[in-house]
Amino acid sequence: MTGPVPPGRGRLSPAAAANGQEDDACWYFLSYSEDREFRGQVERFHHNLESEVRGLLGDTPGGGFMDAVDIEPGERWRPLIWNTARRTACMIALYSPRYFGSDWCGREWAVFVDRMRRHVRQGGRARHLIILIWRRGRTPWPEGADEFQHLTWKFGSMYEERGLFHVVPEEGPPDREYRDIVYEVAQKVADAVLDPEIPPISAEDAQAVAPLFGRRALRTVDIVVSYADTESDTAWGHWMMSQLRAAGYTVDPHVLSPDSGDTVHVIRNSLRRARKVIVALSEHYLTTGDLTDTVLDEALSDESSDWQRLFPVVVLPGPRQVLPDRIQEFCDVHIGGADEAAARETLLRVAAAPSRETRRQPAYPGQPDTAAQPAYPGGSMPAVRDLVDELRKANSVRQPSVRGVWLAETGLDLSSLNLSFPLRPLLFEIARICRHQTGGYQRLADALEILEPHSPASRAVRGVVTRMALPPVAPAS
DSSP: OOOOOOOSSOOOOHHHHHHOOOOOOOOEEEEOOGGGGHHHHHHHHHHHHHHHHHHTTOOOOOOOOOOOOOTTTTTOOHHHHHHHHHHOSOOEEEOOOHHHHHHHHHHHHHHHHHHHHHHHHHOOOOOOOEEEEEEEOSOOOTTGGGGGGBOOTTTTHHHHHHHGGGGGSSSOOOOOHHHHHHHHHHHHHHHHHSSSSSSOOHHHHHOOOOOSTTTTTTEEEEEEEEEESSSSHHHHHHHHHHHHHHHHHHHHEEEETTTOOHHHHHHHHHHEEEEEEEEEOOOOOSSSSTOOOHHHHHTTTOOOOOGGGGGEEEEETOSSOOOOHHTTTTEEEEEEEOOOOHHHHHHHHHHOOOOOSSSOOOOOOOOSSSSOOOOSSSSHHHHHHHHHHHHHOOOOHHHHHHHHHHHHHHHOTTOOOOTHHHHHHHHHHHHHHHHHHHSSSSHHHHHHHHSSSTTTHHHHHHHHHHHOOOOOOHHHH
16 A cells, blocks of 8 residues: 655654644655565655655655555554545655555545545645656556646656656666656645645545545446435435345445535446446435536536446436436436336346447438538637547547646646646636637647647547637737
8 A cells, every 4th residue: 555654853653643633744645555575666765755855845844654554455444544644735646557456545545636626616726636657557547537637757758658666766876867756746745835725624524535446446346326325315225236136236336425526437437347337316316416417417428438338217206407418318217116026127127238329319421402501600619619529539638648748749838727627627728728828729739640640539639620710819918
């Protein structure tokens, strides 16, 4: 999971952290997962970073936190860990395949992100989650974990190609690349310590946060049943799971609570690990936590084939509000009433069903006989939305490890950009900045073609930019 709190002044003592008491300030929480035989690299990075931060902060009391105690599967999340995660000024997450398979790292990450999201809802900025690539893997990052900007470095550097693990020297003096990375991260930590911004959360709230990834969160199952944390919906969720398990399916729950965050990401990750997700769609489901009919409708509109394995089962009487058309396309199964046998038959029929087919009929691909009608001249948002949708399909934009290179190639002044935004809002903001600074969107397409010449995504983006045909707008002075 995470390495020993180093000896030295100004650190959080285990006794104080375990009791939730304030000791010297915790500058940063180092969240990682590494084999024991390679833990020395993590410890060296931790010591070097802490020394560099101390050089920047002078007499400011505090120290970094790195836990070296191995936590066995099934062991409770130790108070020392969650008390630090819920209060630290910033978190440094060392991304690797092993990291995303760790239940404990999933909890640490989720608690800090939950703190950030609460702060953003109150008008603050989502800062101080410092993500480093520790080891590059062959599999994509979990949905949601890839929407936060990580530290990028020079193209072709060892860090960019393999990760920080291969840059940390095992012995002897460090090279220039490693020293520069440590200094860059130390500056970010120092900024967080001097301007912490993100308030702590209570121990109860920290323990209630559901991890987005980890061995348990991402284990392969047949079905995930998603339901709201209300008395009636919980009863339905438990009944559904018991019937499915009795029929031989492996089942996991996804409980949507009033404090739930990243719900769409959790559902997407559930679709990655399960054959299907069954949603108990009640009057409470779309009004609980951060999930609304608008949020779900937007998610379903991204045309991902994964959504064909999402099966909402409307629990009568069902949602009170009129649902958007895209959600209604999925809601063709109802359950409820006094006939338990009929309800069981319906549920098992859903469990055995193949992926659903969309109800929407394909558009006729030929040219219409009638002359095209003039387009409505007002508002550019639909065109910008089309541009964002195409940009999201590009590997150089979707993959955080390359996104920074693409942004650099645009030549835009992005100093005001909050890179911790989720990808879709981030792209809308980048498009707005590009239009404001250049009068159009050509630079976004130009930069993508440099990285992905002749790729389907770059051609699609170029096509959208060309079709937008915006009238000239004077660049901002």
